[in-house]
Amino acid sequence: MSSQLISGIQQVGVGVQNVPEAWQWYRRVLGFDVPVFDDKAPAPLMTPYTGGVVQQRHAALALNLAGGGGLEIWSFTSRVSQPASFKMELGDLGINAIRFKAPDVKKAHAWVKSISKEAVGPLVSLPEGEGFWGNDPYGNIYQITSDTSWFQNTGKPVGGVAGVVIGVSDIDKSIPFYTNLLEPLHVVYDKTGVFDDLPTSISGQRYRRVLLRKNFKAEGAFSKLLGNIQIELIQALDRKPKKLFENRFWGDCGFIHLCFDALDLATLKNKIQSKGYPFTVDSESSFGMESAAGRFAYVEDPDGTLIELVETHKLPILKKIGWFLDIQKRKHQKPLPDWMLKTMGLNRVKD
Numbered sequence: 001m002s003s004q005l006i007s008g009i010q011q012v013g014v015g016v017q018n019v020p021e022a023w024q025w026y027r028r029v030l031g032f033d034v035p036v037f038d039d040k041a042p043a044p045l046m047t048p049y050t051g052g053v054v055q056q057r058h059a060a061l062a063l064n065l066a067g068g069g070g071l072e073i074w075s076f077t078s079r080v081s082q083p084a085s086f087k088m089e090l091g092d093l094g095i096n097a098i099r100f101k102a103p104d105v106k107k108a109h110a111w112v113k114s115i116s117k118e119a120v121g122p123l124v125s126l127p128e129g130e131g132f133w134g135n136d137p138y139g140n141i142y143q144i145t146s147d148t149s150w151f152q153n154t155g156k157p158v159g160g161v162a163g164v165v166i167g168v169s170d171i172d173k174s175i176p177f178y179t180n181l182l183e184p185l186h187v188v189y190d191k192t193g194v195f196d197d198l199p200t201s202i203s204g205q206r207y208r209r210v211l212l213r214k215n216f217k218a219e220g221a222f223s224k225l226l227g228n229i230q231i232e233l234i235q236a237l238d239r240k241p242k243k244l245f246e247n248r249f250w251g252d253c254g255f256i257h258l259c260f261d262a263l264d265l266a267t268l269k270n271k272i273q274s275k276g277y278p279f280t281v282d283s284e285s286s287f288g289m290e291s292a293a294g295r296f297a298y299v300e301d302p303d304g305t306l307i308e309l310v311e312t313h314k315l316p317i318l319k320k321i322g323w324f325l326d327i328q329k330r331k332h333q334k335p336l337p338d339w340m341l342k343t344m345g346l347n348r349v350k351d
Helices: 019-030 044-049 105-115 171-182 265-274 338-347
Strands: 006-015 034-042 056-063 070-076 094-101 124-126 129-135 141-145 161-167 186-193 207-214 229-236 254-262 279-282 287-289 292-300 306-318 323-326
Touching: 006 161, 006 229, 006 306, 019 056, 019 070, 019 105, 034 338, 044 279, 094 229, 094 254, 105 129, 105 141, 161 254, 171 207, 171 229, 171 265, 265 279, 265 292, 265 306
Parallel strands: 006 070, 094 141, 161 229, 254 306
Antiparallel strands: 006 254, 034 056, 056 070, 094 161, 124 129, 129 141, 186 207, 207 229, 279 292, 287 292, 292 306, 306 323
8 A cells, every 4th residue: 555645636627508519629729538438427425515406517527638637528408517706816705816837937938928918917026936827718827847756758838737826714723634645745935925937917915925845756546747846825915815716616627626636535444534634525436537436525614625546446448448447456556557648548539
């Protein structure tokens, strides 16, 4: 059994109103062109977060095989996915932004500016390197930064998900949650003040920012693909933050959850529940998503931000010939061979 319980960020959920349209944008601009599943079905286990009613949904999980986590692009089909009634500011409670990684941030900046019709901010100096902010067409913001963990050189200017920026009400209460969940974590920086690397719309506001990192370790089937984990916690000090999903459902518009690849969900459940963080949803046995399958669970951080944990049981390697991998028959701590993960690229969707 692996000595670690989480190997990386599997994906971040992105709530939209039209999955094919949104996926095309993330595919064309940011390179998420390898599908794991594309599925329409009810979501019966998520009723605690969908008004007590089983809702129908469309979800597509897409990867960028340069390395990093994927995106689960998600929409209700039984109702219209609802946007927030206010414009998010950094520090509001929930997932504020996704951090994508790039092998060369300057080239990524030039690429995104050339192809995206949405706002792209200037290159800025970050505490740990260089990066920039941008907007997708659906009101979400993202950040592109450098990272040290890569799976392969695909020639793409932008890689997969390296981490997220999460707004919290009290960083000192949030750090123990993420530390217990993801250990070992280390603090890259802990700074308080007014920051000129943040979007100009919030200039002049004071924040406390803590960047936590879990470095890549070659344990877990997908660990070499997923790489490092970056979690930046940001706390607004000059205003009372709003809750991003107040009076809305999980699955509505915005970043709906942060999902980690779990290696031993039963052990992880016992560990974090003993620390006072109960699972709010648990599929308990294997749960199917089109041609993929696994056990999934949800836990909330101290501000109610939803964290998904997925233990993968079956993965499509090459859908065209019906080649699927039964992860449960393998030793969890052993990474999949590079060639096998690269074969998933044969499923690539081209525009």
